[in-house]
Amino acid sequence: MGGAVRSPAKAPDRAAAARARALREAIATHDHAYYVLDAPTIPDADYDALFRELAALEAAHPELVTPESPTQRVGGAPAAAFAPVRHAVPMLSIRTETDTTADAAAKFDARIRRDLGLPADAPPVEYVAELKFDGLAISLRYERGALAVAATRGDGEVGEDVTRNVRTIRAIPQRLATADPPDVLEVRGEVYMRRADFEALNERQRAAGERTFINPRNTAAGAVRQLDPAATAQRPLRFFAYGLGEARGFAAPVTHGELLRQLRGFGLPVNGDWRIARGAAELAAYYEDVARRRDALPFDIDGVVYKVNALDLQRTLGYVTREPRWAVAHKFPAEEMQTRVLGIEVQVGRTGAVTPVARLAPVFVGGVTVTNATLHNEDEVRRKDVHVGDTVVVRRAGDVIPEVVRVLPERRPADARPFRMPAECPECGSAIVRLPDEAVARCSGGLVCPAQRKQSLLHFAGRRAMDIEGLGDKLVDQLVDAGIVRTPADLYGLDAARLAALERMAEKSAANVVAAIEASKATTLARFVFALGIRHVGEATARDLARHFGGLDALMDAGESALLEVRDVGPVLAQSIARFFAEPHNRSVIAALRAAGVRWDEQPPQRGAAAGPLAGRTVVLTGTLPTLSRDEAKALVEAAGGKAAGSVSRKTDYVIAGEEAGGKLDRARDLGIPVLDEAGLRALLAGRHP
Ligand code: IVH
Numbered sequence: 001m002g003g004a005v006r007s008p009a010k011a012p013d014r015a016a017a018a019r020a021r022a023l024r025e026a027i028a029t030h031d032h033a034y035y036v037l038d039a040p041t042i043p044d045a046d047y048d049a050l051f052r053e054l055a056a057l058e059a060a061h062p063e064l065v066t067p068e069s070p071t072q073r074v075g076g077a078p079a080a081a082f083a084p085v086r087h088a089v090p091m092l093s094i095r096t097e098t099d100t101t102a103d104a105a106a107k108f109d110a111r112i113r114r115d116l117g118l119p120a121d122a123p124p125v126e127y128v129a130e131l132k133f134d135g136l137a138i139s140l141r142y143e144r145g146a147l148a149v150a151a152t153r154g155d156g157e158v159g160e161d162v163t164r165n166v167r168t169i170r171a172i173p174q175r176l177a178t179a180d181p182p183d184v185l186e187v188r189g190e191v192y193m194r195r196a197d198f199e200a201l202n203e204r205q206r207a208a209g210e211r212t213f214i215n216p217r218n219t220a221a222g223a224v225r226q227l228d229p230a231a232t233a234q235r236p237l238r239f240f241a242y243g244l245g246e247a248r249g250f251a252a253p254v255t256h257g258e259l260l261r262q263l264r265g266f267g268l269p270v271n272g273d274w275r276i277a278r279g280a281a282e283l284a285a286y287y288e289d290v291a292r293r294r295d296a297l298p299f300d301i302d303g304v305v306y307k308v309n310a311l312d313l314q315r316t317l318g319y320v321t322r323e324p325r326w327a328v329a330h331k332f333p334a335e336e337m338q339t340r341v342l343g344i345e346v347q348v349g350r351t352g353a354v355t356p357v358a359r360l361a362p363v364f365v366g367g368v369t370v371t372n373a374t375l376h377n378e379d380e381v382r383r384k385d386v387h388v389g390d391t392v393v394v395r396r397a398g399d400v401i402p403e404v405v406r407v408l409p410e411r412r413p414a415d416a417r418p419f420r421m422p423a424e425c426p427e428c429g430s431a432i433v434r435l436p437d438e439a440v441a442r443c444s445g446g447l448v449c450p451a452q453r454k455q456s457l458l459h460f461a462g463r464r465a466m467d468i469e470g471l472g473d474k475l476v477d478q479l480v481d482a483g484i485v486r487t488p489a490d491l492y493g494l495d496a497a498r499l500a501a502l503e504r505m506a507e508k509s510a511a512n513v514v515a516a517i518e519a520s521k522a523t524t525l526a527r528f529v530f531a532l533g534i535r536h537v538g539e540a541t542a543r544d545l546a547r548h549f550g551g552l553d554a555l556m557d558a559g560e561s562a563l564l565e566v567r568d569v570g571p572v573l574a575q576s577i578a579r580f581f582a583e584p585h586n587r588s589v590i591a592a593l594r595a596a597g598v599r600w601d602e603q604p605p606q607r608g609a610a611a612g613p614l615a616g617r618t619v620v621l622t623g624t625l626p627t628l629s630r631d632e633a634k635a636l637v638e639a640a641g642g643k644a645a646g647s648v649s650r651k652t653d654y655v656i657a658g659e660e661a662g663g664k665l666d667r668a669r670d671l672g673i674p675v676l677d678e679a680g681l682r683a684l685l686a687g688r689h690p
Contacts, residue, residue, distance in 0.1 A: 016057055020064045023054040027070045028173065035171035035238065036269040068146065068174040073167055074233045081227070082160035085151040088246035091139055091188065092156060094305065095323045095660075100333040102284035108306055108328045109280035115317055115325060124279030125308065128256045129286040130242060131273050132303040132329050135192030136221040138162070139245050140172065145181025147174050152224065156322055162224050166191075168233035177267030186245030187268060193220040194298045197236035214368050216300055238299075241268040255309045273297075276309065283330075291332055303331035320626060320659055336395045336405060337370075339363035341388055344375065344419045348427050350455030351535055352442035356381050356419060358392070358404055366396035373402040377439050381419045385409070389416035427451040447487065447585065454480050456533050460488040464539055465531035466520040470513040478502050488531070489592035491517055521597045525552060528600060532590070534580045536573050540643065544568060545577070550605035556581045556590070565607075567616075568643070568651075612641025613687040617653040620645050620668070623661030625678040633681065640685050648673065656681045 027050055033041040051070065058065045065072070097104040112125055139159065141149040150166030151159035166172060169191065176185065193201075193216040201219070202212040213219040223235035241263045244252075253259050257276055264270040273290075277283045283306050290304050308314050308326040317325040343359040356375040363370055373394050375381045386392065386404060391411040396402040421441050425432055430445030443449050447456065457476050461468035468491070479485040484498065494517060499510035523531075529552075530542035537545070548566045549555040558581075563574035580586055619637045621630055621644060628636070633656065634644040648655060648667040655668035655675045668675050674690060676683075683690070 013061060016061050017064055020054060020057050020061070020069075023050055023057070024066075024069055026050055027054065028175075031070070031170045032173065032177070032267050036264070036267060067167075070170075070174075073170060074230060079164070079227050079229075082152075082162060082225070084154075084158050085149060085161045086158050087139060087151065087154075087156070088141075088184075088186065090156050090322070091137060091153040091159065091245065092319070092322050092324055093137075093153075094327045094329045096303075096329045096331055098331070100331060102287055104328075104330045105283035105287060105306065106280040108330070109283065112308060112317070112326070116313065124282075125313075126255075126310065127277045127283055128260070128307045128309050129275050129277045129283055130305045130307065131271055131290065131297075131301045132305045132331070133190040133192050133240055133242075133271070134217045134300040134302045135190040136217075136224050138166065138189060138191050138224065138239070140166070140187045140189070140241075141245075142176050142181065142185045142187065144183060145176040145178065147172065160225070164229040165224055165226060165232040168229055169237045169239055171237070171239045171269045173267045175267075177265070181266075182247060183249035185247050185250055185266075187241045187263060188243040188245050189239055189241035189268075191220050191224050191237055191239050192216065192299055193223075193235070193237055195300065196298060197238075201236060239269055240271045242270070242305075252311065254311060256307050256311060256314070257309055259311070277306070287330055294332065301332075303329055305329050320624065334395045335366045336393050337363045337365040338391055338393055338408065339370075341386060341390045341392055341404075343388055344381070344386065346422060346426060348425060348443050348449060348451035348455075350452060350459050350533060352444065352446070352449065352452050353440045354421070354425070354432055354443055355440075356421070358386065360392075360394065363394060365394055365402065368396065370394060370396060370402045373404045375404060375419075378419075378421050378434070378441060379439055387412060387416035387418050389413045425449055425451075450480050453486065457485065457488060457491070459533045460531045461491070461520075462531075465527055466523060467527075468513070468520045469516045470509060471516070475502070475505070475513070478505075487589045487592070489589050489596060492521070492593065492596035492598070521599060523598065523600050525550075525600045525602065528552070528593075528598065529555070532580070532586070535576045537577065540645070541568065541573065543638075544643075547603075547606045551602040552590070554605065556587070612639070613685060614640040614642025617642045617684075618645050618651055619643065619681075619684075620648050620652050620655045620664055621658075622655060622664040623658035625656070625658035625681075628678060628681075633678075636681075636685055654680075654684065 027047070030041055030047055030050075033039055054069070055071050058069065058071055097108065099107065109125065113122070116125070118125070137153045139151050139153070140147060141151070147163075147167070149161060150163045150172075152162055153159050167174065195216060198213065198216040198219060205212045219235065220237055223232050223237055226232045242260070244259065253262055257274070260270050260274060275282075275286050277286055287304050290301070294301060306328050308317060314324065314326040319325060340361045341358050342361055344356050345359060346354045347357050348354055356378065358373045358375055360371055360373060375384070375386060384404060384407060386407055389412070391408045393405040393408065394402050395405045421432060421434070423432060424430065425443035425445055428443065428445040428449035428451070430443050430449060432441050433444050434441035443452065445452065447453050454473070454476050457471075457480070458473060460466055461471040461476075471491070476485075479502075482502070485491060485494070494514060496507070496510045496514045499505055499513055500507045524546070526539075526543040526546035529545055530537065530539050544567050545555055549558065558578070560571075560574040560578045563569050563577050564571070569577075614637055619642050621633050621637075625633060637644045645652065648664050648671065650671060652668070652671070652673050655664060655673055657665045657668075657675050657677065665675065676690065680690065
């Protein structure tokens with residue numbers, strides 16, 4: 001159109017502008033009726049007609065498009081990454097009550113009464129009991145009534161900016177329905193998907209020959225975190241508001257219940273299934289009632305939430321670490337289902353441990369379809385008396401591996417077969433041996449066994465070992481199966497072209513993996529020793545070995561008696577370490593790793609007691625400390641020369657117990673080991689021993 005004359009800018013078309021505004025308002029009203037009030041006001045076809053008219057109008061008059069227009073809910077160009085958003089008020093999570101009986105309500109109520117210092121004859125505390133939605137927590141920031149930012153929880157302090165994705169969710173108003181909006185109102189709530197919408201989505205996926213999704217929760221969470229907003233727009237997401245973050249210029253109500261009404265008044269979807277409950281008995285009654293109605297709800301929940309209703313009492317109760325004292329999540333027991341055992345196979349782990357796994361007729365339990373469950377070891381199979389052909393009860397709680405709870409003996413068919421541990425490893429054909437005093441049977445194939453090789457490589461690349469990001473199980477499977485990688489040293493010979501030639505490997509990710517492998521070369525001796533995967537050598541032992549010997553050669557040449565001089569190294573460990581380094585194959589892999597450029601700073605050996613106020617002391621941490629995370633406390637103990645151990649024994653010097661400390665605390669009391677709180681730990685670190 002080289003010499004064409006540009007048409008003069010169009011005069012604003014008032015009629016079109018007015019029509020566009022009217023259409024936008026009408027659509028917002030219908031969205032509200034449909035998603036918030038659950039009471040559609042017009043047929044879908046009429047709604048679609050309004051939408052099409054607005055889209056046509058905006059196409060003809062692009063200057064009429066506003067960011068808040070419903071037509072903008074369809075997405076837009078994909079992003080490269082999400083920008084970080086610092087939450088003005090941290091997004092906390094809530095303490096989960098693990099007791100799944102109604103007693104949990106009484107425990108929570110008793111704790112609240114104690115924390116509030118209420119006498120026994122004080123009237124019942126007033127709570128709000130709500131559903132615990134199973135989705136993804138989101139914070140919506142409205143500035144002067146307009147949706148400005150939507151962010152995920154992230155680590156609670158900093159989340160991800162998912163505004164463009166969240167704008168595609170019709171249930172979320174672009175603007176608060178009030179003439180006098182607060183300056184800032186951060187609404188906290190859950191993005192979720194209804195079960196029927198999820199089923200319909202999977203139906204569409206199947207029809208299109210695409211992969212189906214696992215459950216509504218993962219699908220909703222995945223959709224919010226799509227880099228392509230247009231993809232999010234294709235997922236039928238919904239939202240429920242249940243709390244507040246930052247609020248400015250907002251006449252805050254007096255109770256949580258009023259807040260929920262107020263949010264609904266602003267046009268936000270608030271689930272109506274909440275109740276005021278006075279005292280523990282009414283909380284427990286709500287729990288029982290919801291548990292009964294759970295399957296009839298149109299969406300998934302995983303429990304109920306109790307909140308102190310009066311906001312001033314919430315403020316009085318305050319927070320422990322990152323959790324409010326005024327709320328608790330009371331979960332439902334893990335779902336159990338019956339299914340049939342089609343077979344019992346064995347899986348081989350890194351150390352050769354052979355684990356029996358039940359192959360199950362697919363069963364939907366705890367939100368996913370389960371097709372296998374671990375049986376732990378041979379004795380466990382015998383104890384539970386699981387036969388192939390049995391009908392069993394399986395359970396899945398949270399993200400843990402599904403397990404077989406029990407067999408239904410009355411439903412055992414005549415041709416049921418007991419499990420027999422195979423004599424040979426199914427992966428490499430080596431003998432499976434079980435030592436007399438061990439619960440587990442092992443494949444004796446060592447690194448000849450591809451299954452052990454894969455697991456060793458995954459361990460080697462792990463975050464706490466060599467920390468090679470992107471080297472996950474799928475990639476390791478491919479590399480080992482194709483014979484490209486046999487030992488960890490082979491990883492350092494990989495190049496991007498070779499990786500990119502693998503199936504499902506994009507050029508970019510191949511380059512990323514190669515860069516991660518390169519970066520992993522600069523490491524520490526402790527990480528390297530841990531990465532080798534020597535049996536019984538965990539992170540703490542690896543650190544002790546690195547300190548004691550200072551360099552790798554001294555460690556490799558140490559005999560069992562020299563190893564026994566290392567703190568906390570006993571005969572079993574000493575033998576395992578010495579055998580590992582005596583193995584010529586292991587020595588050559590180590591030599592190849594060093595030749596490839598894997599390196600660390602060697603230090604002079606640090607024998608005997610470490611320096612620092614906790615030198616030579618062993619400390620066990622348990623429960624939640626008020627201000628220190630577990631990792632922070634552990635780092636402080638180690639920096640002071642102490643050892644942070646995982647379990648309490650007679651060798652433990654101190655147990656540091658926080659809230660919700662469990663069995664370790666009991667054991668410390670049984671053994672008469674001093675128990676301290678965080679303040680006590682700080683005193684120890686300052687050199688003051690009790
Ligand atoms: S209140 C400060 N209420 O469960 C309290 N959370 O840790 C903030 N959830 O991250 C949470 N339904 O994603 C609250 N009715 C409800 C909820 C709820 C689901 C989620 C939320 C939170 C997690 C608990």
